[in-house]
Amino acid sequence: MLHLYDLNHAVVVIIDVLRATSTIATALYNGAKCVIPVDSVAKCIELGRQIDGITAGERDGMIAEGLEHGNSPFEYSRDFINNRTLVLTTTNGTKLLHMALERGAGQIVTGSFPNLSAVCDFLIAQNQPVVLGCAAWKDRINLEDMLFAGAVIHRVKNHFSINCDSAQIAESVYLEAEKDLYAFMKAKDASHYHRLMGFGLEKDIRYCLTPDVANVLPLYENGKLIVL
Template identity: 40%
Template sequence: MKLDVCFSPELLPLYDLHGKIAVIVDVLRATSTIVTALDQGVTEVFAVASLEECAALGRERGCITAAERDGIAAEGFDLGNSPFGFLNPDFPVQGRALAISTTNGTKALRRSLDAAAIVCGSFLNISAVVKFIAAQQLDVVVVCAGWKGQFCLEDTAFGGALAEQLQPLGYDTAWSDAAIAALHLWQHAKPTWPDYLLESAAVRRLNALEYHDDFVFCMKPDVYPDILPLWQDGRLVRG
């Protein structure tokens, strides 16, 4: 089996996802938020590209709505794109569906629908992703959400961390320069993780918006080792 890394959704036309697992990664913050939501009892997640779709699902299905653009919570929605929105005891989410739209992560997912299986990955649930991939025995493409089509450090580093864990399970990461680069980035960053990211564009944006706690939380490994957002029938469910 092979693992590859797509640095940006804009590069997806160069990748063939048919018959493969697509691991959608938006560490800061969409996939981390989705993982947290499912752990807190959200029943299903409709990940949509536009704010209009998100609002419509709230009206038509009674979903919790969560939306963000440029890191800022969008007006008129229940929540933004922070895991802590789903950890607030004053806003219970258990037993409800969620509609979410973000700047990068949900768009990356919607562009990956040709894959045989789609899951969401984050540091919070990396063990669950590894277990799923090991059970499926299919080639893998890590789809980094990036930032508005551009490369980002945190998603690529996650791809490298995943590669590191899959290598002993028989996954070839040496055939692709992208996978090699992601693995080298992770191995370079790992000794000082997560401080390595403090100068990254994403963390500087979050800090400017006073979301530093989100950054710290999203970097924690295996807070939710059994939570796997799995795409089924047009929505993400707990796999």
């Protein structure tokens, strides 16, 4: 629904909790030079060769064919990623970022629970219109991205005028879930919870729902996500 919003003077927060924006924050927190988001596997491979970067990404939750690394934050420890460039493509998150670019977003940052506080502090400091862009799953709503949007709204709402029913819904769902986000996802048999559990990725899910474990702000500038 991004086309419904005026992005020209807005800060757009790209949200893909499971797992792209959690992985981006983690890689940068652990010392990556930058993360370059691309919208196709072919571009990822080509660019990675050109710059001697780490090529990574997933399609449908699994490591994409032709890439060596996937979309798990646990792949990007400081020992591995420090001072290196990550070229990343994912099913939903990087696609949404490029959509926001095409629509003239004023600023783009990425957010997930691991960098919740950094995102909220930035939005309050910027004092600009905000669009919380939930990547969801193949253009369909999902629970974890709504939960993160709700968490942001709950923290920053006193600094903004909010006139959006979807924002009110997101905050209401978050307030129901905030005591134990993982248990809430499990109880609701959330689609992406169900999908990743099928791959044995409980550890990834729990990490991606944990606030402030990689609390940096990835800001998009000149084709790269860097730490502000």
